[in-house]
Amino acid sequence: MKKILILPGDGIGPEIVAQARRVLDVLRNDGLEIEMTEAPLGGAAYDQFGSPYPEFTQKLAREADAVLLGAVGGPQYDTLDRPLRPERGLLAIRKDLNLFANLRPAILYPELANASTLKPEVVSGLDILIVRELTGDIYFGQPRGVHVNEAGEREGFNTMRYAESEIRRIAHVAFQAAQKRNKKLCSVDKANVLETTEFWKEIVTDVAKEYPDVQLSHMYVDNAAMQLVRNPKQFDVMVTGNIFGDILSDEASMLTGSIGMLPSASLDQNNKGLYEPSHGSAPDIAGKNLANPLATILSLAMLLRYSLANEAAAVRVENAVKKVLADGLRTGDIYEEGTRKVSCSEMGDAVVAAL
Amino acid sequence: MKKILILPGDGIGPEIVAQARRVLDVLRNDGLEIEMTEAPLGGAAYDQFGSPYPEFTQKLAREADAVLLGAVGGPQYDTLDRPLRPERGLLAIRKDLNLFANLRPAILYPELANASTLKPEVVSGLDILIVRELTGDIYFGQPRGVHVNEAGEREGFNTMRYAESEIRRIAHVAFQAAQKRNKKLCSVDKANVLETTEFWKEIVTDVAKEYPDVQLSHMYVDNAAMQLVRNPKQFDVMVTGNIFGDILSDEASMLTGSIGMLPSASLDQNNKGLYEPSHGSAPDIAGKNLANPLATILSLAMLLRYSLANEAAAVRVENAVKKVLADGLRTGDIYEEGTRKVSCSEMGDAVVAAL
Ligand SMILES: CC(C)[C@H](C(=O)O)[C@@H](O)C(=O)O
Ligand SMILES: CC(C)[C@H](C(=O)O)[C@@H](O)C(=O)O
Numbered sequence: 122m123k124k125i126l127i128l129p130g131d132g133i134g135p136e137i138v139a140q141a142r143r144v145l146d147v148l149r150n151d152g153l154e155i156e157m158t159e160a161p162l163g164g165a166a167y168d169q170f171g172s173p174y175p176e177f178t179q180k181l182a183r184e185a186d187a188v189l190l191g192a193v194g195g196p197q198y199d200t201l202d203r204p205l206r207p208e209r210g211l212l213a214i215r216k217d218l219n220l221f222a223n224l225r226p227a228i229l230y231p232e233l234a235n236a237s238t239l240k241p242e243v244v245s246g247l248d249i250l251i252v253r254e255l256t257g258d259i260y261f262g263q264p265r266g267v268h269v270n271e272a273g274e275r276e277g278f279n280t281m282r283y284a285e286s287e288i289r290r291i292a293h294v295a296f297q298a299a300q301k302r303n304k305k306l307c308s309v310d311k312a313n314v315l316e317t318t319e320f321w322k323e324i325v326t327d328v329a330k331e332y333p334d335v336q337l338s339h340m341y342v343d344n345a346a347m348q349l350v351r352n353p354k355q356f357d358v359m360v361t362g363n364i365f366g367d368i369l370s371d372e373a374s375m376l377t378g379s380i381g382m383l384p385s386a387s388l389d390q391n392n393k394g395l396y397e398p399s400h401g402s403a404p405d406i407a408g409k410n411l412a413n414p415l416a417t418i419l420s421l422a423m424l425l426r427y428s429l430a431n432e433a434a435a436v437r438v439e440n441a442v443k444k445v446l447a448d449g450l451r452t453g454d455i456y457e458e459g460t461r462k463v464s465c466s467e468m469g470d471a472v473v474a475a476l
Numbered sequence: 477m478k479k480i481l482i483l484p485g486d487g488i489g490p491e492i493v494a495q496a497r498r499v500l501d502v503l504r505n506d507g508l509e510i511e512m513t514e515a516p517l518g519g520a521a522y523d524q525f526g527s528p529y530p531e532f533t534q535k536l537a538r539e540a541d542a543v544l545l546g547a548v549g550g551p552q553y554d555t556l557d558r559p560l561r562p563e564r565g566l567l568a569i570r571k572d573l574n575l576f577a578n579l580r581p582a583i584l585y586p587e588l589a590n591a592s593t594l595k596p597e598v599v600s601g602l603d604i605l606i607v608r609e610l611t612g613d614i615y616f617g618q619p620r621g622v623h624v625n626e627a628g629e630r631e632g633f634n635t636m637r638y639a640e641s642e643i644r645r646i647a648h649v650a651f652q653a654a655q656k657r658n659k660k661l662c663s664v665d666k667a668n669v670l671e672t673t674e675f676w677k678e679i680v681t682d683v684a685k686e687y688p689d690v691q692l693s694h695m696y697v698d699n700a701a702m703q704l705v706r707n708p709k710q711f712d713v714m715v716t717g718n719i720f721g722d723i724l725s726d727e728a729s730m731l732t733g734s735i736g737m738l739p740s741a742s743l744d745q746n747n748k749g750l751y752e753p754s755h756g757s758a759p760d761i762a763g764k765n766l767a768n769p770l771a772t773i774l775s776l777a778m779l780l781r782y783s784l785a786n787e788a789a790a791v792r793v794e795n796a797v798k799k800v801l802a803d804g805l806r807t808g809d810i811y812e813e814g815t816r817k818v819s820c821s822e823m824g825d826a827v828v829a830a831l
Contacts, residue, residue, distance in 0.1 A: 203674075206668070208668045208669070212669070238594050238595055238598045238705060238706060238707075239593050239594055239595070239705075240593055240594070240595060243593040259614075259636060259669075259670060260669055262633070265670075265671050265672075266671050267671055267672075267674075267675050270639060272639070274639045274640050274641060275639070275640045275675070276637060276638065276639040276640065276675075277636075277637070277638050277670075277671050277672035277673070277674070277675030277676065278617070278635060278636060278637045278638075278671070278672055279635070279636040279670045279671060279672045280633060280634070280635055280636070281614060281632075281633060281634040281635070281636065282631060282632070282633045282634075283631065283632050283633075284625060284627070284629045284630070284631040285629050285630045285631065286629060311719070311722075313561070313563045314563070314567070314614075314615055315614060315620075315632075315634045316620050316621050316622055316632050316633070316634060317620075317622075317632035317633055317634045318632070319558075319622075319632065320622050320630070320631075320632030321632065342722075342723055343722045343723050343725075343726040344726065346701065346723045346724070346726050346727040346730075347726045347727060347729070347730040347735075348730075349727075350593060350594075350705065350727060350730040350731060351593060351730050351733075352593075364666070365723075367666075367697075367698045368697055368698050368701045368720075368723060369701070370698075371698040371699065371701050371702045372701040372702060372704075372705060372727065374702070375701075375702040375703075375705040375706050376705060378706075380702075
């Protein structure tokens, strides 16, 4: 019996997670051995417990085999003190569960090719996997803060930091992912300026010796940001640190034009993971039954694949999503003329039917 | 009599700078009061003096009113010790001359609209100015290096750092640039994670009080990387720190598809500046008379405008460039069917004739 913790979160989170939950219900009825519990994270957790990652949620998260998250954040929390804001809940659960490996696919669905702002020939067939380190780097590095410096002036400071073992373990994840795909890995750094990333490059190059079948390349982060626009299909798997990964994975998602379709997984050493759509909490359309639940449903597919090691169930969910797209169903964000516009729950109905 | 120092640099640097120099010669014959000297920077300086920014060059750079640079770097220098590499010369001259304000326009020339990988409607008329802070941030922050940490493990580390005065002065440059354009400024940060950039946001917001006619917005860097792909025309002026600016300005240049056309300026407090094309040293085509000299010639136009306060001469050069484009002349990088492919020096001939 596997334990799945569901964190609806804020904004459109509850609506999109509700549809993923219906998919899970179908799988359970068909014999998938799971237990589901729910807890708040982010703003919802602050409202209920006064903290974006309260003990209540922490305890359940530690016990779970996998966590499915909607999204966190909303304008009503913007004025809270820094440690109480929704994003801190997300950063806290990543760190607490040691979810160091963030896998973010950027895939262009043929049915949605028009949604991209790039020319069809540049993006058709696009299929990149970005492997982003998620628990180190300048996100968590100490010392940090705002102080008065030696010159008597106020100054902000943060520390980028990577230890050898942190780089090694994410490099292994990336090489292994590349082995299952087109065996090309591009490691992104700024080794010409930053010692941390020069060290990153050295360690990734060392790990490469264990994966002679994978072709490793290195690219500066500024060039990578350009190459994603110039010729994104040159990439198979990309691996990079937390902050560069934050920037490049968002850029890469947007190349598809349909970020409402893109799932993500954040894994620990033992494939326990947190799964969430790549998009945000979209407060402007929250509660209106307009959101696209497919990225969340595809995140559930990743959960089945990685944390439950149930490839068959994962493929079943992914095929159901492909079917509804092929049938021409679209939520507002991916709607175009000649297709049928549906609500969030209608999209859920269709996926359930397609299962 | 204004002093202009010319730094041909490496790779295609000497070829493209030679064409810009011819343009300067014409202007001088027509009465522009300038003195020109030349010095090496980067790999060329290492070859001649054993240092990428030798005293010889430093002395001339400090005395000059403006500096025109080709580009630095090449594979033959990749194995040098870090402090001897060409890029270190570039970083050193920026810091030495206190060139804290890097202005990088991303403009789509109507004649070159096809070169973009983005759909015409997304980029036609694109005209963004990125103002990047250039002498602070994690580029220069101390402490930095690779050491053995408390756990006995090797670790790389760097320090992001911004003092209030550094943020204030670049914010003023950005607001003033916005005042001369469409009066919209977007400040890019990662204030939800990094204290340095939360402080950045606070100071920029404070400086905004002095520019009530400019509309200020704030955006997270990951979102900015997405929005540049989704809808780049929403931006007028963007201002950000050194490392985010490095990434976003390269991404923005590539939206135009013709980075061989884009100039840049790096200014100090008194409009003394270093001017260089946004593209690199392209070692693969160096010495073949194939490179596009227009970004360098347009950098010269920026030099005339900012450091020599000679708007008329700047416009004259820019119009000459527009004329050769309108006449259908193209170097290889921007060539398409129906236009005339020319060499680097032929392009120089045409610009000189158009003057
Ligand atoms: C919300 C924010 C803290 C987070 C991050 O920067 O990691 C988000 O941008 C993401 O990529 O998941
Ligand atoms: C060559 C390198 C050090 C430099 C930088 O990172 O600033 C370059 O990428 C640039 O943008 O001018």
